[in-house]
Amino acid sequence: MSDSIFRSWMEKLLSARRECNDWPQQFLWLLQDAFEREQNISRPYYGERILIDRSQLPIPESHGEKRATYGLFHTCHKPTRRGLLSINDDLYWLISCEVPNQLSEKGRRADLLGLSQSGGLCVFECKIGINGYSPMAAILEGLDYLASLTCESNFARMQEEFSSLLLSPPRGFEGVRPEVDARHEVIVLADSDYYEFHTRRPLSQHWGLLNSLRDCESPIRIGLAEAGINEEGIYSLEKLQWCDSREK
Numbered sequence: 001m002s003d004s005i006f007r008s009w010m011e012k013l014l015s016a017r018r019e020c021n022d023w024p025q026q027f028l029w030l031l032q033d034a035f036e037r038e039q040n041i042s043r044p045y046y047g048e049r050i051l052i053d054r055s056q057l058p059i060p061e062s063h064g065e066k067r068a069t070y071g072l073f074h075t076c077h078k079p080t081r082r083g084l085l086s087i088n089d090d091l092y093w094l095i096s097c098e099v100p101n102q103l104s105e106k107g108r109r110a111d112l113l114g115l116s117q118s119g120g121l122c123v124f125e126c127k128i129g130i131n132g133y134s135p136m137a138a139i140l141e142g143l144d145y146l147a148s149l150t151c152e153s154n155f156a157r158m159q160e161e162f163s164s165l166l167l168s169p170p171r172g173f174e175g176v177r178p179e180v181d182a183r184h185e186v187i188v189l190a191d192s193d194y195y196e197f198h199t200r201r202p203l204s205q206h207w208g209l210l211n212s213l214r215d216c217e218s219p220i221r222i223g224l225a226e227a228g229i230n231e232e233g234i235y236s237l238e239k240l241q242w243c244d245s246r247e248k
Helices: 005-015 022-039 065-076 135-149 152-164 192-200 207-215
Strands: 084-087 090-100 109-115 121-127 184-190 220-229 235-242
Touching (some): 005 022, 022 135, 022 207, 022 220, 065 109, 065 235, 109 135, 135 152, 135 207, 192 220, 207 220
Parallel strands (some): 121 184, 184 220
Antiparallel strands (some): 084 090, 090 109, 220 235
């Protein structure tokens, strides 16, 4: 007689390294199971390109999430950085922004898409201020995009399109390209006003408990990062850090 899924989860939990609390570890396994199922559902993007070169597009004039996101992308792609983004000791190479990924759904776009040094995709969901999407909702939104981007048809397209971007890699990313078997990530990137709003909001005030997901054992990695917003309405690289680097 085969064991139930509950016994399997129980045994995994008992044997796991204690880098995070029980429920985030178990919750991440549930997300991983759902993620793998969604990867196997074909939702290929029907548009002309997935990795669109947006480096020449102007930063939106009006302040808001789109300006903050485009501004960060442009800042990271200055000649001195060549797309490099660092969060504490973790390095990412931003390769595109507003990345489409599902069928012909034009509104479903990953805010920022980066690569880890192992070639894993990293979807950044960017939020600022009083945004009704809680950190948990933002994580689920990012996983939705990541599952579509890593499905077989879309990932094969991205690998082909990646070379045509002709990006000059930053230091530490020489020879790095998207790898389907690498560990992929979702990162919620937001300013302090967003996190403070959800600290006060009853439905999402315990979002800080999600911080330990970044250290849980799982083929996917989830993290929450905080960035300041400068006077120009753009995320500041100088104040970018993992949320759990200070107590919430």
